[in-house]
Amino acid sequence: MIAPGHTQRGAAFLHEVISQTPGGERLLHCLQCGSCGGSCPNGADMQYTPRTIFAMIQADQREAVLSSNTMWVCVSCYFCTTRCPQKVPITEIMYTLKRLAIRDGLARHTDAPALAKTFTDLLDRYGRSFELGLASRFYLFNKPWAMLKMGPLGLSMFTRGRMALTPTKIKRIDQLQAIIQKARELGGAK
Amino acid sequence: MKYAYYPGCSLECNAAAYDWSVRAVAEVFGLELPEIDDWNCCGATEYFSQDELTACAVIARNLALVDPQLDQVVAPCAACYLNLAKVDRLMAEDPKMGQKINEALSAGGLHYTPGRVRVRHFLELLHSDVGEERIRQKVVRPLTGLRVAPYYGCQWVRPFKEIDNPEYPMKLDELLSWVGAEVIDYPVKAHCCGGHMTQISEPQAFELIRRLLYSAEEYKADLIACMCPMCQLNLDAYQSRVNGYFNTNFKIPIVYFTQVVGLALGLDMHRLGFGKEIVAARPVLEAKLQAQAAAPQS
Numbered sequence: 001m002i003a004p005g006h007t008q009r010g011a012a013f014l015h016e017v018i019s020q021t022p023g024g025e026r027l028l029h030c031l032q033c034g035s036c037g038g039s040c041p042n043g044a045d046m047q048y049t050p051r052t053i054f055a056m057i058q059a060d061q062r063e064a065v066l067s068s069n070t071m072w073v074c075v076s077c078y079f080c081t082t083r084c085p086q087k088v089p090i091t092e093i094m095y096t097l098k099r100l101a102i103r104d105g106l107a108r109h110t111d112a113p114a115l116a117k118t119f120t121d122l123l124d125r126y127g128r129s130f131e132l133g134l135a136s137r138f139y140l141f142n143k144p145w146a147m148l149k150m151g152p153l154g155l156s157m158f159t160r161g162r163m164a165l166t167p168t169k170i171k172r173i174d175q176l177q178a179i180i181q182k183a184r185e186l187g188g189a190k
Numbered sequence: 191m192k193y194a195y196y197p198g199c200s201l202e203c204n205a206a207a208y209d210w211s212v213r214a215v216a217e218v219f220g221l222e223l224p225e226i227d228d229w230n231c232c233g234a235t236e237y238f239s240q241d242e243l244t245a246c247a248v249i250a251r252n253l254a255l256v257d258p259q260l261d262q263v264v265a266p267c268a269a270c271y272l273n274l275a276k277v278d279r280l281m282a283e284d285p286k287m288g289q290k291i292n293e294a295l296s297a298g299g300l301h302y303t304p305g306r307v308r309v310r311h312f313l314e315l316l317h318s319d320v321g322e323e324r325i326r327q328k329v330v331r332p333l334t335g336l337r338v339a340p341y342y343g344c345q346w347v348r349p350f351k352e353i354d355n356p357e358y359p360m361k362l363d364e365l366l367s368w369v370g371a372e373v374i375d376y377p378v379k380a381h382c383c384g385g386h387m388t389q390i391s392e393p394q395a396f397e398l399i400r401r402l403l404y405s406a407e408e409y410k411a412d413l414i415a416c417m418c419p420m421c422q423l424n425l426d427a428y429q430s431r432v433n434g435y436f437n438t439n440f441k442i443p444i445v446y447f448t449q450v451v452g453l454a455l456g457l458d459m460h461r462l463g464f465g466k467e468i469v470a471a472r473p474v475l476e477a478k479l480q481a482q483a484a485a486p487q488s
């Protein structure tokens with residue numbers, strides 16, 4: 001556990017992460033037990049395990065954390081979260097790190113931000129989106145060579161009626177867009 | 191019983207088999223599922239990695255649109271289920287955040303009071319609301335001898351712990367046993383399939399998919415029954431790519447649990463969406479259920 005005094009001494013990044021994460025205060029109670037990293041199906045692919053990331057956050061290593069691949073390897077399976085003895089909302093913290101890395105242009109080693117943006121741009125425009133696991137538009141615009149590799153798969157999905165080329169549009173798209181715009185204005189929220 | 195239905199984008203197209211079989215099975219048990227009028231995509235995991243308030247507001251619009259006469263919403267997609275449940279809870283537990291979400295909703299003339307609707311997954315409806323007795327009564331084609339591996343994935347079992355055990359869930363196992371299937375007890379039933387990683391890092395995604403297929407095969411599963419469109423897509427559509435990558439030879443049909451249940455209820459295979467899966471389920475079903483397939487109700 002981090003001594004209360006420590007939290008006052010220049011751990012600016014720790015407080016930033018806490019303030020951007022619902023239930024983030026629990027991070028102050030991290031015991032560095034390592035259950036999170038041990039539970040993670042993707043731990044081996046991470047530059048730093050969640051436990052290490054939390055130690056680095058406490059040590060105020062903002063840039064090293066936000067430019068690491070750790071949160072991009074996270075697939076939100078919530079194993080770590082349910083196993084953490086201190087109820088640290090680990091998966092939510094991973095989301096916070098993704099948001100901060102994108103916002104500050106520090107996202108490295110990943111196409112995830114581009115995929116996320118392609119996906120939510122469609123949602124903003126149509127109210128519906130494409131199939132996340134068959135991100136044909138994402139491929140088309142970002143990785144055309146990968147689209148070629150997908151070729152036969154796309155075709156067999158298509159012939160089974162499992163792939164649409166454009167999302168459907170909801171009726172009250174204006175209403176949704178007004179809500180999105182307002183949420184953006186109110187942003188900087190948790 | 192009547193529930194607001196939130197199909198989610200996947201069920202519109204890629205996972206039409208899930209949508210069809212959910213509706214067909216619901217009909218047998220008299221569960222009415224009127225769709226939420228003009229629902230929007232829940233943003234999956236993608237909005238949360240960019241902007242949390244917008245992510246929540248987009249999800250909350252769906253909760254706010256639930257017919258005021260209804261107090262429960264059902265989602266068959268595990269990711270949709272979690273998003274709806276998560277935002278409902280967050281608004282209740284963090285009133286300041288709840289207020290901001292409602293401020294955003296008010297720009298569209300909407301409002302949502304946390305706790306107004308109860309968020310459910312379709313599995314819960316069959317398992318808990320319909321229940322064992324009524325399900326057993328309706329079985330006309332018991333799936334005797336069909337070895338089914340229940341696959342839970344992540345986002346229904348975790349992070350909330352009160353619906354089922356987050357490490358070793360049982361509800362899908364139980365349901366499948368009520369319809370006569372031989373349920374496989376294999377160790378990875380609630381492990382992760384990698385979600386959107388097939389789009390971002392194939393080696394990482396393929397390894398997670400391989401582990402699941404390997405375990406199901408070790409335990410001699412005839413098929414895997416899943417409860418999330420993304421899981422189905424990953425295990426089914428990417429199975430041949432995984433085989434190519436690891437030089438393996440998996441050939442395990444991946445279907446939705448509602449298709450399996452529907453089969454036992456004697457529903458027509460086309461109506462249940464069989465045939466849409468890439469690794470065909472029909473051969474193994476025909477081989478295993480030969481006796482029943484000959485019966486008039488099929």
Ligand code: SF4
Pocket residue numbers: 029030031032033034035036037050051054083084085086087088090
């Ligand atoms: S499991 Fe929880 S307490 Fe243990 S290191 Fe991870 S975050 Fe800290």
Ligand code: SF4
Pocket residue numbers: 036039040041042043050073074075076077078079080081090091094
């Ligand atoms: S939620 Fe992310 S960090 Fe946690 S165990 Fe799953 S993949 Fe690992």
Ligand code: SF4
Pocket residue numbers: 129132197198199200201230231232233234235267269270419
């Ligand atoms: S989780 Fe998937 S299926 Fe559900 S609404 Fe979101 S994108 Fe569509």
Ligand code: SF4
Pocket residue numbers: 075076077268269342343344345346381382383384385386418420421
């Ligand atoms: S197994 Fe994968 S797709 Fe399925 S719920 Fe988990 S993360 Fe999502």
